[in-house]
Amino acid sequence: MTRAELSAQILQKQSYLCVGLDADIDRLPRHLLDKEDPVFEFNKAIIDATKDLCVAYKPNLAFYEALGSKGWESLRKTLEYIPDEHFTIADAKRGDIGNTSRLYAQAFFGEMGFDAVTVAPYMGVDSVKPFLEFEGKWVILLALTSNKGSQDFQFDQQENGQPLYEKVMRKAQEWGTPGNLMYVVGATHPEKFKEIREIAPDHFLLVPGVGAQGGDLEALTRHGANADVGLLVNSSRGIIFAGEGEDFAEKARSAAQALQTSMAALLQNL
Numbered sequence: 001m002t003r004a005e006l007s008a009q010i011l012q013k014q015s016y017l018c019v020g021l022d023a024d025i026d027r028l029p030r031h032l033l034d035k036e037d038p039v040f041e042f043n044k045a046i047i048d049a050t051k052d053l054c055v056a057y058k059p060n061l062a063f064y065e066a067l068g069s070k071g072w073e074s075l076r077k078t079l080e081y082i083p084d085e086h087f088t089i090a091d092a093k094r095g096d097i098g099n100t101s102r103l104y105a106q107a108f109f110g111e112m113g114f115d116a117v118t119v120a121p122y123m124g125v126d127s128v129k130p131f132l133e134f135e136g137k138w139v140i141l142l143a144l145t146s147n148k149g150s151q152d153f154q155f156d157q158q159e160n161g162q163p164l165y166e167k168v169m170r171k172a173q174e175w176g177t178p179g180n181l182m183y184v185v186g187a188t189h190p191e192k193f194k195e196i197r198e199i200a201p202d203h204f205l206l207v208p209g210v211g212a213q214g215g216d217l218e219a220l221t222r223h224g225a226n227a228d229v230g231l232l233v234n235s236s237r238g239i240i241f242a243g244e245g246e247d248f249a250e251k252a253r254s255a256a257q258a259l260q261t262s263m264a265a266l267l268q269n270l
């Protein structure tokens with residue numbers, strides 16, 4: 001999907017919501033567990049309930065890989081079920097020496113058909129570039145993550161006083177463009193969004209951490225939006241596990257609707 005197509009979806013739906021399909025088998029509603037493929041049944045119901053409210057879906061691979069070949073099959077069926085107009089993100093946090101990265105890219109883009117994959121920057125240019133070489137596909141590079149451990153390395157001062165996450169963001173702009181590179185910036189750092197926009201004015205940001213991790217949608221939108229909106233805000237548990245019973249999909253819809261309504265209001269005031 002191109003940047004223009006993604007932006008058009010955002011404006012049309014008045015939503016920059018990404019629903020995280022982190023289908024933890026231990027948290028699925030009990031009545032699904034005797035189905036042949038509980039994970040797919042769960043995702044299918046969540047997609048049906050939220051597809052008009054969001055522009056992207058992000059399955060985190062851990063929840064599928066943990067189930068072995070059955071999990072990969074649930075993921076494949078889920079991807080097939082997601083309507084074409086949605087942006088799909090493989091949250092796999094990959095990155096390795098060049099020939100290995102090339103095959104990771106082949107797996108997620110070529111074989112599975114995702115639009116984007118999350119990539120770790122630690123191994124540098126030759127670990128990231130193979131993903132960027134896929135026409136029409138996206139790298140979403142970890143920059144400033146939402147978790148507590150983001151304090152361990154990402155704020156470390158470099159020679160010129162800039163924090164490591166800033167170095168990552170600036171360096172990666174030599175590798176990719178706003179048409180094939182996004183950054184992960186956690187919603188739990190709302191005070192950083194203004195500065196992040198100075199470092200990368202045009203790139204889309206994938207922003208996890210709203211919902212279960214307590215991120216502030218209003219603050220990150222006020223400081224993080226650009227002329228094309230430039231944000232994909234993810235919520236996983238806060239939407240998909242909003243309910244636990246037979247009405248889980250309705251509860252998920254209500255949670256997604258609440259976020260979309262806030263987003264629409266914020267977009268009016270940009």
Ligand SMILES: O=C(O)c1cc(=O)[nH]c(=O)n1[C@@H]1O[C@H](COP(=O)(O)O)[C@@H](O)[C@H]1O
Nearest residue numbers: 060118145146186208211212213235236237
């Ligand atoms: O790359 C990610 O998506 C990601 C980066 C980050 O800094 N923090 C973060 O929480 N994530 C992912 O975003 C999702 C957040 O889930 P919830 O906290 O349940 O909304 C999980 O799939 C995480 O792996």
